[in-house]
Amino acid sequence: MARSVEEKPEIYHCESLEEQNSPNTRGISALAASEDEPQTPYQLGWRTTVALLALSMANVCAALSNTTNTTIKFQVAALARSPADASKASWIANGNFLIVLAMGPIFGSLSDRLGKKWFVVGGPLMGIIGSMVSGSAKSVYQIIGGNILTGFANAGCIVSISCIQEIMPNALRPWAMGVSQFMASAFVVLGTFIAAAFVRDNTGGAGGWRWAYYFNGIIYGLTAVSISIAYFPPKPRLGRRNQLGSIFRGIDYLGILIMSASFTSLIIGLTWGGNTYSWNSKQVTATLCCGCIGLVIFGLYEAFVVKEGILDHRLFQTLNFPILLFVCTIDGMLLLGVNVLYSQQIFDLFSQDAVRIAVILSPYLITSTFGCIPAGWIMASTKSYREMLVMALLWCSLFTGLMGTVNANRLSWTYAFSALFGIGTAVTTTIPVVALGLSVPSYLIGTAATISISCRALGGNIGITIFTAIYSNKYASYVGAKAASATEQGLAPVDVNQSARAWKYVWLAIAVLVAANGVAACFLKSVAPMMNSHIESALEGGKVREAQLQAIDITGDT
Template identity: 55%
Template structure:
């Protein structure tokens, strides 16, 4: 297909909507208000409320740092992977569906009802007396998060394009502060009371989100809602086939990734079957969206430039970095430095803090320069460098862990903020719900893939290094016959298990504990090397991104301030002339 034909097809896609969009030099130029739109208190309060809603998903993930304590309290350790993934699988499968619907029906009630659903789930998990009950509660939390993450695209809609980087920087800064606070609070709850209060803190946050969004977010009908005023018409254009294919495929993949290598071997039918179904389903979904439905979940108008597909891949790999580092680093701290929940949170704090305080400057730089590619590529290579140096950690280098992780956090502040802003400036503003939730889903999927991949690397290295190290202690002492029993005890969650191994000389216990620590140091080294390589590949991919400076204008998608633009958006109905001034 020739380039001219590609361009004609893209322009034809934009003409399917009565909303005026002009492709100019490969970018989208959207209509601007005749008078400069002014952001005032109404918008600021709405952005705070919407950012608070988005923070619900971020805060819910901090409870994952207490998973081993939840299992220790309630049992059923074989279900531990589902304590986190039950939340992720529901969010991943449902969020893009909610995003697609919210572009047509509006985002407010998805946010409010999602917050209420998350509050219910947090109460169920916090009051649970069985691990399975926590998993059920976390499924409700995942459903709530699928609505709450709409806070990011909604906040971008109520902000003029030129100010979107500032808004995103604030939202991510706010979320990072919540993550730092939530991580420290979760550690304190575990140490001084119970993991249950980490869930109860989430319940309070969800409840406050519902109240704030209801009180301060009053948007006009969406562009697509104004074009199709009748709900019957909207219902007739819902991508039902795409919803079923996408949700089912994602759920199948995550089930396989959660079970594989942990609950069941990768070769087991219970892993192979959902993995195969999920992979085939996603391929079928891609073909259907490409050939069968132009305004579905993967609306063709989002692909008017190459930025959207590239940034989705960037988000997947960035999710491997963000969630992978959060989980693997916290596990490494517990393995090498301390088992105290508060101290673990303290070691994580420099990384989380620099990630938090770097978000706002990253947004400010993009807003002032109207440029982002160099900043993003540089940040990714920076992250690759410092994640690679994290491989040098051992039990005697805690200061190195503090230094390297805090420098890594500076880079992740940029990679957390910039790709999302670039993405929402690369697609039509009336599709921000679908585009934004897809990016979040890709980031979460990347996190699950990353955790699965990095855990597999860790386990594979431990499977060979731990027996070798244990035998090097037991062999010279004439106790080689105890190798398997000792390895089983070292893998146990019970701290006294090693001392209960029959006939094991007590003087060998410190040496065996050191052997286990050395095996962990060796194994985590390869995890960090893998993370570094993935991030470097992401940096190379980001070099292909296109500029968005022509889109950083005064266009306002959802006007909250009293203005001519808001009046127009509140009153426009099908059949009227919707043409506005374009640049």
């Protein structure tokens, strides 16, 4: 049995790689045994509640920034001056996602060592700047530039996901993440309608979509202020072991460079393919090959050259970590891909009125919102998640597949099927990130959580690119290349019937990928032993927080 924190302050130390990777210390039970539960009673109070709400607003910011993607067609229509400008439309969304993908793990790793408040306050401050740049843009390229800045902001904001889990006892993490994801999803619904209303009313003139960005900037600002005054965590455990200089010397700079360059090359190739250049062009082939080779080199470097790099070896104590990264990647294709492309399908088949588009989106958004808290509550109550996650993924596969039967005369089917797969996405949004946090050492939760979100961003990037290519190629094969090009440039209306046929293949591709995700989730292991009373970052006054504030490491140095 664990001793009290007063008697055993070294419970906060971090084991060496050799200790944690030995055969006797592998698995979820070993992780649980290494995180002693405090014997001094720890009572949650108003400080934790206020911090939970404030930190959830950072999660809101990262999700809310995607609502402007539902107005991409209006942004391009207002600012594109040539077909070349219009062809860059996918980068309005991808610019944000790519930066989150590249910077998320870096910020997460640093936050585990330097402290997380720097990032969850600095991120929203950067978001204000990015939102203002995009909102005041005079060209498509300026919108992309603003969204790149917003990507840096969101890479900081997603650190809040690990903060939320750290300030709660392990057993209550699912409930806390359910609340946080509920807030994020609720703001997505609100932001979607607000963006649509701005567009329809042409608020501010010259494109009401600008005020969708300005609204996001206001939320970023309120978030930065609220976290600044509500969140005062103890120093992270890894930060207690090292001086600032040694932390920066230990940063995996080469790994960061290889990973970022590889992902950038890969996403550029996927974005160019079938749009700027043909898929068999030397430009697309070269960038895709460089990206894939770079990722292989990155994997080998992280596996055999460094031990505490971006992919810290201590994260791989169980198979849950790599499996959940795969789950999050495919889930990103579903969540982020659908958020961007579903609104475009509605635009093509049902309405070009921004508010009506939001109304048609709302069944999916609402069910995915209100399902988050029940999903977290079920996991917290049962200490079980695998069966629920597998069922949710297969449920999503079924109803995304049925979305392929939708056409311009089946609006009621659209409402029904989207609402039903929205129920499943509530589970896939909430549960994997909690299970991931309970499958790794708690002092590395910032690294683990941001890697998982980066995988979602990667999935979103790849999904948007692949699904757009599927649609574009199928639509062109039905109406002809010239007619498809004229439609893309806004010079000809969409052939509604042929568009519905093309969207069918997009939904079938999504359904197959999500089904494969469900199969992968079957191999996950229980995290019940980790769902105990351990708290990584105590905010409430008392002996637990005092021990963390004054903790000594394994060497005995203060």
